[in-house]
Amino acid sequence: NAGVTQTPKFQVLKTGQSMTLQCAQDMNHNSMYWYRQDPGMGLRLIYYSASEGTTDKGEVPNGYNVSRLNKREFSLRLESAAPSQTSVYFCASRGTDMNTEAFFGQGTRLTVV
């Protein structure tokens, strides 16, 4: 039972470098999400995708782009990393039946120096 798989688990970038965080789910969920988590800030929504082919901004989208490649995969791209993007990133997926919970990947710890 893979659930939600995120890669990589750890990454160190230099300021200005770019990278893509990958996320895939095998639960046939329609909705997928990217969150960042900073100390004392809970989970803040970066972008979400209600279904294949659609994406929407969350609370903190600046500096990020996303792609919903197909129903399984939802990637997050940092085009020009900044130290303020140092954080732990979580991908999640959720079915869109009336009431369902979200399932999370194991997280990516990103440090931008």
Added chain:
Amino acid sequence: EDKVVQSPLSLVVHEGDTVTLNCSYEVTNFRSLLWYKQEKKAPTFLFMLTSSGIEKKSGRLSSILDKKELFSILNITATQTGDSAVYLCASPGGSNYKLTFGKGTLLTVNP
């Protein structure tokens, strides 16, 4: 804009104490409220609440929803050191796709 507010933000108790964590929400087209536990890794699901006044229970943890006053509480009785974690609540609002989390309550249980 949808809002989920948790209180307190942190709490320190002794083993055996009972704690109550609070979550208030303002979301359009409310459907459900979710509770998660997070211990240094990904959040794990605890409860989903959809109806007022119906308690959900799992061992020493229980939760209830008040849709009139727009809040939920999570109770933990006879706390143990293994209950130390961040507890998060969340609610899907609007079209049911956007899932908004609160800032979490950091619970520390000392032996």
